[in-house]
Amino acid sequence: MDYREAVQDLAPCGLDCSRCADHERGEIKQLSQRLRQLLGNYGRLAQIKAAEKPAFEHYAHFREILSLFADGPSCGGCRSAQVKCPISCLAKTCHKEKKVDFCFQCGEYPCTEQFKDLRGLRKRWQENNDAMKETGVAAFHLEQKKRPRY
Template sequence: MALCEIVNKIAACGLDCSRCADYENGEIKKLSRRLQGLLKGYERLALIKAKTNPAFEGFKDFQELLNIFAGASCGGCSSQNVKCPIDCHAKTCHKEKKVDFCFQCDEYPCERQFEGKMRERWMERNNRMREIGVERYYEEQSKMPRY
């Protein structure tokens, strides 16, 4: 994958936006939409199944959550359409500093980015990118669970 594509998928902090449940072009959105189509009309059967399996009583709640995943609309932290709920200084700072990733900044690691365990993880991700390169980092982390 080309570096410019990776830059659009990986946030400045090192998280993979493209595998986020809120990403507008992500696999979770695509699979959720597919599942919506496959389950169209399933409400009647869920009511019948709920009589013997209480888990199906929550089918409407499941549909509501599936609708949220299917409607994902964040463009990722490198886009102009950022909807990430994480309070992250890097979302705007990397644009001001004209860098793609925090580790590329002269002030890295700055004191404004995260605290505690989140800060440790942020530094681990950025140090790893610096160590092996952004392309290899993307390949490596794409094989790991996102959440």
């Protein structure tokens, strides 16, 4: 992985947009679509199995959630014109004004005042940016790919 790929996948705050469940090319979306296809008409069998395993009584609800993952909003990531992220984050626009790819590259970093109201995101934002600054963006990106997104 190189710097250019990292900029495509990572938001300015350091979160990995490409691993988000709503990312248009994300693995979660792709795997959900594939699983839905493979399950086909499994609902009929789920009804039969429900007699022995009551969890299968909720198969229709599972199928509905699976469809939300498969067909949910298609977000292109925080750097795209197709941003559908529910998190209100100033980094999406601030990095453009400051002409940097990531927050840690800004001379005003860490501007924690802007992130004070974002619950647990502020800590994660600073940890991500400190790690990118210390290990390099490409190395950070590679490490993120090995971890669960959520």
